[in-house]
Structure formats: C-alpha cells, structure tokens
Amino acid sequence: MAGRGKLIAVIRDEDTVTGFLLGGIGELNKNRHPNFLVVEKDTTINEIEDTFRQFLNRDDIGIILINQYIAEMVRHALDAHQRSIPAVLEIPSKEHPYDAAKDSILRRARGNI
C-alpha cells in the first residue's frame, strides 16, 4: 500500500462526489468500506460525523475533501484533528460559498499571526 499511495476520501454533495469519482478516486469492494459519502437532505449529522471519524482513523487515507457547510457540522472533530495526515480540505458547495473565517487551518494561522 505504501508504494501505491493513499486514498482520497470525499464527503460532499452528490454532484461533487460523482465528479471526483469520475476523476478516479473511488474505492469500493466487498471487504472495505467506501472512501466516499454522498450527503443528501436526509443524511443525519451522526452519519456524517461517524464517516468523518472513520476516515480520520484509517491509515490508508491521505486527503479528505469536505464541503465547508458539512465541515461546520463536525467542526469539533475537525478542530481536534491535529495530525498532518489525513489532510482535510474544506471546499465550498453550490449553495454555500467559501468563508475563510470558518476554515480551521486559516483560523489557527490567524491566531498565531
């Protein structure tokens, strides 16, 4: 696994997940959990948080791509994540533009500077 690289996980809306899966990041087989979660209107916060924590605890995931508005739902788990791997990238969605004030990395950097 170390020679092949780590996976990129996605927790996002349907269109963005479909797009990144088209890009070739998807992994799904009988033995492993998928490395993506499509967040819909009826997806609960508990489900999102459980999936996010699973991704953080997997040692084969290198990057997690997450909508910023979804990241807000699990902000406490995100802020507690201090390791550099997996890297968590907050990206805007169609309905919610990106807000730099909410980004965990930028908030920490602003505090130092």
Next chain:
Amino acid sequence: MASRDLRAEVDFVLLQLLGDLEQLEAKRQALNARVEEGWLSLSKARYAMGAKSVGPLQYASHMEPQVRVGTSESQDGLQKFWMVRAGTQTPEEVGSREAAFLSSALRRRKGLPRTPEPDSSPAPQNPLKWFGILVPHSLRQAQASFREGLQLAADMASLQSRITWGQSQLQELQEKLKQLEPRAP
C-alpha cells in the same frame, strides 16, 4: 545580538507563512473554478443523457482507484503530497507479478494440472464506462475538470502542511524570544 538574529528568523518564518497562505488561497480559487466547471459539464451531460443518468445509480459495485495520493515526511516533520496515477507500479510490485506470471506459464507448458493463478488485480476501470459505451463530450470534460481539481487538492494539502509547520516554528521562535527579552513589569 542573539535576539536580533532571532527577530530576523521570526520575520523570515512569518513572511514565508504569509506567502504560503497567499498561495493556498490562489490554489483554492483555482480548485473552486475547476469544480464549478465540472458541475456545469455534469449538468450538460445530464441534459444530454437524462436527469437520472448521471448520479449514484450509475456507480459501479466494485471500484478500484485510478488516482491515489503519494505522501512523504521530511526529517523536520513536513508532509508533502502528490498525485499517483494507476499503472505507475513500484519495482517490487512489478517483480512479484512477473514471477507469478512466469510460474503459471511454466506449469501449463509442463502439462501439470492448472493451479489457480495468483489474484492479479485488473487495471482500474475508467469510471466513464459506468455511464455507457458512448458518453457525451460534456461528461469527459467533467472528468478532466475534476482530475485537474485533484492535482490542485494535492498542492493545497502540501501547502496546509507547510502552514501548520510554519506556525509551530513561529511559536517556538516567539517563545525563545520571550525568554531572551522578558517584558519589564
């Protein structure tokens, strides 16, 4: 003298941190632009193929990633990320597969009963094939946009790691400076 050198170092690390933050924002805007292009292309593909023809119903039941992210850590704890495409195998992986292939070929030549061949995983399937044999050009454009986005995501992850590392360096230097120059009561 020591505090002056330390201040110069603090200034250097701070400038680097600010530069990295600026780069991160530029990469983020570029990624957002690629993702928006991808959304538009997906909408066009849906218009051509049907509303329910481009979505989770078409996802394959078995997926093998074509793209992974390579990581490396330097001695001072700095992480780097880069994209790795399927097919770029390590020498060990290539060697073991060749050995498995040769041993199965030799067994067949000698007429011995065929033993099950080692489970050599097939090359990852292009996800475009989930959507049919002839897909509209807009779906290929969507794939290209999101692929570019993945490269930008790897760059952003490297920059985030550098920013976090820079912050810890800055904190250490500021602590040392405090010890050298304690504030007057």
